[in-house]
Amino acid sequence: MAAVTLTDIVKRFGTFTAVQKMSLEIPAGSFCTLLGPSGCGKTTTLRMVAGLLDPTEGDITIAGRRVNDIPIHKRNLGIVFQNYALFPHRTVAENVGFGLKYRGVTKAEAERRVAQALELVQLPHLADRYPKALSGGQQQRIALARAVVIEPDVLLLDEPLSALDANLREDMRVELKNIQKRLGVTSIFVTHDQSEALAMSDQVIVMSDGRVEQVGTPEEVYNTPATEFVARFLGAANILEARVTARQGDRISLEAPGFTQVEIPRSRAPHLGDATAARLVVRAEKLVLMPEGSTADAALMIPATVEAVDYQGQAARYFLRVGDHALQAINMIDIAPFAAGDKVVLRLLPRDCAALPAR
Helix, strand or coil, X not given: CEEEEEEEEEXXXXXXXXXXXXXXXXXXXXEEEEECCCCCCHHHHHHHHHCCCCCCEEEEEECCEECCCCCHHHCCEEEECCCCCXXXXXXXXXXXXXXXXXXXXXXXXXXXXXXXXXXXXXXXXXXXXXXXXXXXXXXXXXXXXXXXXXXXXXXXXXXXXXXXXXXXXXXXXXXXXXXHHHHCCEEEEXXXXXXXXXXXXCEEEEEECCEEEEEXXXXXXXXXXXXXXXXXXXXXXXXXXXXXXXXXXXXXXXXXXXXXXXXXXXXXXXXXXXXXXXXXXXXXXXXXXXXXXXXXXXXXXXXXXXXXXXXXXXXXXXXXXXCCEEEEEEEECCCXXXXXXXXXXXXXXXHHXXXXXXX
């Protein structure tokens, strides 16, 4: 059952079209992420669901009810903004309970629900403090408690982790997902961070230029991208012109420069159809660098030269030359990476490749 349905949604600002004919179904109880670069239309989409913007065309349905003409305060939505939007002159408890004032909740029930929400975000001891006395992570949790205390039909999260430092952001995304699971509330999360989307989501909606590029589980959008944009946006991908040389059973054989024959599962090329011209997609972390002369069973071994190295601590990004083609590889390292000028071989399992139609 869909908790939120968007049908042919269009949003224009003057002559600029920010969202173009978008149709989506958000399953009840799921954690769905709108993922894409700045300006792709993801926040505009969220704001239309919230009632902060009106769609130019199309219909929005929440919990089976068309809400196009229903104001934000009557949609029963919990919203967490990027800047948290806490009231500085109200205590934590007053901030959390603010939305209950207009819902006919008794004082005793409101106090119970506020206490419950603060327990949920593990901050019951801060009830009497003011936002200025809280850290960024604590403010984020209070904003979340305020959003869920009203028992919303849908929880909307507009890049709520972006203001946090990297380590705290990773901790909070785990906690946020755990809270969503415990509550079972349908959630729509906006981010430009690929790692957040892949780690947290049941469903990822990849957007570009106001359009939906692909909808799927994190595994589907990562392993079987529908478009070149998805392949490149979700991590580093090498994309090579190729041609289909054979189709046999559940296997497809492709030939790409420097790769000779690559036989991949049909399941890794669901968007290829019957085309003979194709593009081979090889993710950077699937190319494993080995010393020159190494061999391995059931793997392609491709001679290459290291042109440059981007050392990242536990890992290194390698810029490689294979014949006339430039490739990238990302490998974990034990002590030190290979160096520029080193001759290496790239180990690649064909099952780790994917294929797209030619442009």
